[in-house]
Amino acid sequence: MACRGLIYIVDASKDVIQIIQEGSVPKVEVTTTLTYTCDVLALVNTPVALAATLVNEENQPVSGADISFQVAAQSCSALTGADGVASCDVTIGTAGVYQVTAEFVGDVSHKPSTATALLTV
Secondary structure, three states: OOOOOEEEEEOOOOOEEEEEEOOOOOOOOEOEEEEEOOOOEOOOOOEEEEEEEEEEOOOOEOOOOEEEEEEOOEEEEEEOOOOOEEEEEEEOOOOOEEEEEEEEOOOOOEOOEEEEEEEEO
């Protein structure tokens, strides 16, 4: 019968930085950056494209991530493609300057990130 115990993860100075149960996998999250990459001008009552690009800490695209967009009480969401880009359309019925927020809430292996921009309608 094999013994199961704790695994001690140490840094270069031999200080214990994490203790995990043998057989479990420590959670590793990669930093992400979300950048708004689409329209900043739109016409009233005309669909406007909202888009953002999600990359990891090595500036590589993150695919399959759910990105949500909010602007002027409108919202939409889309998954990023192989290029890290997610896009969707909304229609705004009143002229004004609005803040667009794009948000990635994170997942098992990626930290969350947010981007904002101003949209003039």
